[in-house]
Amino acid sequence: MDRRKFLLNTALASAGTMLPLNAFSNLFFRRDFSTIRRNVGVYTERGGTIGWLINDNALVAVDSQFPNSAANCIARLKERTTRKMDYLINTHHHGDHTAGNSEFKDYTEHIVAHENVPGYQMKAAENRGQEAVDAQVTADMTFAEKWSQDVGDETVHATHYGPAHTGGDSVIYFEKANIAHMGDLVFNRAYPYIDPGAGAIIENWVKVLRTAADELPSDAIYICGHGNANYGIQASKGDVLRKADFLEELLAFTQKGIDAGQSKEEIASTPVLKGFEDFQAPGWGLTLEFSINTAYDELTTS
Numbered sequence: 001m002d003r004r005k006f007l008l009n010t011a012l013a014s015a016g017t018m019l020p021l022n023a024f025s026n027l028f029f030r031r032d033f034s035t036i037r038r039n040v041g042v043y044t045e046r047g048g049t050i051g052w053l054i055n056d057n058a059l060v061a062v063d064s065q066f067p068n069s070a071a072n073c074i075a076r077l078k079e080r081t082t083r084k085m086d087y088l089i090n091t092h093h094h095g096d097h098t099a100g101n102s103e104f105k106d107y108t109e110h111i112v113a114h115e116n117v118p119g120y121q122m123k124a125a126e127n128r129g130q131e132a133v134d135a136q137v138t139a140d141m142t143f144a145e146k147w148s149q150d151v152g153d154e155t156v157h158a159t160h161y162g163p164a165h166t167g168g169d170s171v172i173y174f175e176k177a178n179i180a181h182m183g184d185l186v187f188n189r190a191y192p193y194i195d196p197g198a199g200a201i202i203e204n205w206v207k208v209l210r211t212a213a214d215e216l217p218s219d220a221i222y223i224c225g226h227g228n229a230n231y232g233i234q235a236s237k238g239d240v241l242r243k244a245d246f247l248e249e250l251l252a253f254t255q256k257g258i259d260a261g262q263s264k265e266e267i268a269s270t271p272v273l274k275g276f277e278d279f280q281a282p283g284w285g286l287t288l289e290f291s292i293n294t295a296y297d298e299l300t301t302s
């Protein structure tokens with residue numbers, strides 16, 4: 001194993017820790033501020049995709065990336081509106097989605113997240129030292145299952161479907177625009193990060209994706225936290241279900257190896273899951289080996 005891969009796997013294996021702040025920036029997109037439809041758009045630079053809503057009577061953002069890129073996003077928002085932000089919503093706690101909260105804190109009235117997110121965020125920071133703890137800005141408004149708010153001529157919903165990528169994931173849905181921000185519930189055609197130390201359950205992740213895709217309109221546009229350069233960060237219902245299929249096959253493949261008496265290392269040595277070759281995203285640091293190792297642990301832990 002080369003040094004880069006060793007360091008990556010070591011960082012990922014630390015239960016309960018935050019993603020390394022520089023490890024999984026959005027590698028595939030230059031700085032971009034663009035509208036999708038009906039005043040909802042995205043900002044990409046470094047880290048998980050930021051979603052935004054701007055209308056005459058409201059300003060909302062979803063996720064905050066890192067401090068420097070958050071400041072750049074805020075500058076672009078200020079070019080569009082003089083409003084103070086109504087809500088910043090965090091889809092989950094990982095640092096490439098929340099480290100920029102520190103830049104948004106004086107720009108937004110409220111930060112909203114699932115009730116588990118502040119605790120996971122602080123626990124992850126504690127593992128990195130006091131300086132990291134001091135830098136955290138957490139949600140001041142939390143919810144258990146559902147939160148919704150009329151914001152100008154739009155209605156925004158946040159729904160927690162249960163533990164999946166973490167134990168605090170939310171789907172953020174802009175109802176009239178018919179756009180759902182999935183956070184890291186969908187790495188579009190790329191191997192995912194799975195965080196069991198913060199409540200991730202792969203089996204339930206499959207259910208979460210299928211439930212969300214079933215509940216939302218069939219023509220909804222989905223914003224993904226990260227994506228393969230060949231597929232981008234905007235997705236369809238089919239792309240969401242493709243991610244569910246991958247996770248389902250990940251568990252089935254791993255269980256088949258366990259049943260055959262293979263070791264964890266033998267199962268994880270496979271170069272690709274048959275039928276999911278497109279998940280080998282160019283330049284992406286997360287590996288199939290990591291996914292299989294995490295699936296193995298889930299399946300063999302009583």
